[in-house]
Amino acid sequence: QVQLVESGGGSVESGGSLKLSCAVSGSARIQHMAWFLQAPGKEREGVASLSTSDMAANYADSVKGRFTISQDNAKNTVSLQMNNLKPEDTGMYYCAARAVGAPWLGWNSDKSYHAQGQGTQVTVSP
Numbered sequence: 001q002v003q004l005v006e007s008g009g010g011s012v013e014s015g016g017s018l019k020l021s022c023a024v025s026g027s028a029r030i031q032h033m034a035w036f037l038q039a040p041g042k043e044r045e046g047v048a049s050l051s052t053s054d055m056a057a058n059y060a061d062s063v064k065g066r067f068t069i070s071q072d073n074a075k076n077t078v079s080l081q082m083n084n085l086k087p088e089d090t091g092m093y094y095c096a097a098r099a100v101g102a103p104w105l106g107w108n109s110d111k112s113y114h115a116q117g118q119g120t121q122v123t124v125s126p
Contacts, residue, residue, distance in 0.1 A: 002026035002115045004095045009120030012085055020080040020120060022095030032098040033078040035069060036110055039091035046108025047093070048080060058107045062088070085124045092119040
């Protein structure tokens, strides 16, 4: 079992920055962590993922060069640094975890992840 709690959302103007954090607890061995965005009226989509073993990261094309996913083992957190935010980045951001050996449908499929948090809202105004 793993529990995920997101924080750090808020409202910013276009061009601003936010840092989202995901506190991870529980006993499951985690192989991947990811962040997903559910924008208003749209399906949930992958934003970034991180392999906990080799630190390999993947990003959606729309956020490459602006967002950075990282983990802090000492604090058991996974963060998403978001710079140069745009109005289209608005939505609910969810942290997700994939256990070791779980079915893999790609980093940006939410079906690859067995646990997700409750989300944190990000609103970017023009």
